[in-house]
Amino acid sequence: MAEKEGKIKLLGCWASPFSRRVEMALKLKGIPYEYLEEALPNKSPLLLELNPIHKKVPVLVHNDKILPESHLILEYIDQTWSNNPILPQDPYEKAMARFWAKFIDEQILTVGFRSLVKAEKGREVAIEEAREKFAFLEKEVTGKDFFGGKTIGFVDMVAGSIIPFCLARLWEGMIIDVIPEDEFPELNRWIKNLKDIDCVRECIPHREKQIEHMMKVSERYKLA
């Protein structure tokens, strides 16, 4: 039986979708935790000590256990606290959830942020390429309240932290609409559903602050 007792600390950043999604999971399961804000882009000695390999947030500390990488943290939380499960029980559904989560954090983040910001082939081309990838997600969520079905799950937390409240803020700052409602009715419906969920709503960063932050991040990325 996994050890549930003991202190939880989360090292995160208010603007990071990766740390926000961990907070969603902790709140969904009613797990109390101490939150430590990391003033990125400066990296504190604590962050470097806890995550020497990648030097990134989030890092979860549960008693003497240190866990970096948001996907791993979400799975650890789900396996240790079994109430309000995040991942499906069925091995195939679980494999699909992991697949979509990887797709979102790799491909969607690339087309929704990196390629758009650099726009090497021009912004319109970048937007079109992004829409081709988003079309897969549109199809996946069609006819469902959430990616997880009737209730939110792993993919909702991964996609829900990145798309509406992170990438969409960047797009607002750039004055573009990558997933307009007429072309992506299902994704937009899913975003509205998300906003009704307490553990998601409590983890949405302040809108103007996030737009300002994403514009700063994109400037840094362009110059990098």
Place this chain on the structure above:
Amino acid sequence: MAGELVLLDFWPSMFGMRTKMALAEKGVSYEYIETDPWTKTPLLIEMNPIHKKIPVLIHKGKPICESLIQLEYIDEVWSDTYPILPSDPYQKAQARFWADFIDKKLYDPAWKIWGTKGEDQVAAKKELIEHFKTLETELGDKTYYGGEVFGFLDIALMGYYSWFKAMEKFGEFSFETEFPKLTEWTKRCLERESVVKALADSDKIIEYAYALRKKFGAE
């Protein structure tokens, strides 16, 4: 298609080799379909429309993509025999962390070692050696990455083994000199039939790497 379990794979793929090892560890039989990812067959596109890549594991008609996800799936479905992942959530997370590290950090410089030349190749070699050293430190004095038991992380790294000779050749370094502990670990893994049968011949891989170098203009 006939058969409950099908694997679409390409003989030199380090990712496909992982899946083959896991299936062999579990003693599960399957139909193997050689699939060249450079020519996208209709079956590959149907089963992996998003990435159009191998390996794809097809179980009762349903595709599972991405080798590490396949390993977890195999472990969960055939759970009554030889566990690949630890049952403790924290140990599981650690195994996943390092497998993810391997794919994030090894793949690109490994590719550049045989796929580029000059400065790019030198930089790739430096990076590759640094990451292997990190992996060697993580192994420490353990028999396997999983401790006493061969498992997930061992499979994740041994998937790359057929390519080690190519890395040595193009990178001009000796695995055994640079990483003595890792070398001993590979020997232990090579005692397992599941590993040996899954791996491609290292010399054939070198020939294939040469062909890739020509294709990408590095030769």
